Amino acid sequence: MNFTEIAQTRQSCRSYDTTLAVEEEKITAILEAARIAPSACNGQPYHFCVCSGEKVQEIAKACQGVGINKFASDAPVMLVISEEPYCKMAAMGAKLKGNDYRSIDIGIAAAYITAEATAQGLGSCILGWLDSDKIQKLCNLEGAVRLVITLGYPKEEKLREKKRKALEELVSRL
Numbered sequence: 001m002n003f004t005e006i007a008q009t010r011q012s013c014r015s016y017d018t019t020l021a022v023e024e025e026k027i028t029a030i031l032e033a034a035r036i037a038p039s040a041c042n043g044q045p046y047h048f049c050v051c052s053g054e055k056v057q058e059i060a061k062a063c064q065g066v067g068i069n070k071f072a073s074d075a076p077v078m079l080v081i082s083e084e085p086y087c088k089m090a091a092m093g094a095k096l097k098g099n100d101y102r103s104i105d106i107g108i109a110a111a112y113i114t115a116e117a118t119a120q121g122l123g124s125c126i127l128g129w130l131d132s133d134k135i136q137k138l139c140n141l142e143g144a145v146r147l148v149i150t151l152g153y154p155k156e157e158k159l160r161e162k163k164r165k166a167l168e169e170l171v172s173r174l
């Protein structure tokens, strides 16, 4: 798959086949893609915690409420992305320029993770509706949890039409 095919094929998967486990090589490939993602000053201010089994059930509960993210309980694997401290340069840049580089870095890593998951034939969904404190405790993490990414084989593989703003709305040219 080339990048355009990955971008067009990736979609949030909210229905997982609970009978199919995710191969360890595929998880490694996904983590390797995240490892080589760009970040401000190459600081990589994040940690990835790979969860499966009972832990997924516990984390899923911390991502649910008012009918949101019910599907998360069926995901065979979850990647929990938490913050790590900035490196010195990025910390200085963030302060002087008032820019939240760490959240940007985590977003880029999440994009790499979901793109590689697609390339590996897996479904994925980025979850931002979560209880950071609860997941931090469940995973013994130092930093705040920003995203959880569900991974697994999709139950239904139908590609949905992408509903997006028109380019004219998103882009200006000067």
Ligand SMILES: Cc1cc2nc3c(=O)[nH]c(=O)nc-3n(C[C@H](O)[C@H](O)[C@H](O)COP(=O)(O)O)c2cc1C
Residues within 6 Å of the ligand: 010, 011, 012, 013, 014, 069, 125, 126, 127, 128, 129, 130, 162
């Ligand atoms: C930062 C972020 C947080 C998100 N949080 C959730 C979430 O908690 N639950 C969910 O089902 N989808 C979540 N999504 C997925 C978006 O709803 C989805 O990417 C968007 O609607 C576009 O659809 P697509 O991914 O199928 O192309 C999140 C996506 C991002 C980037």
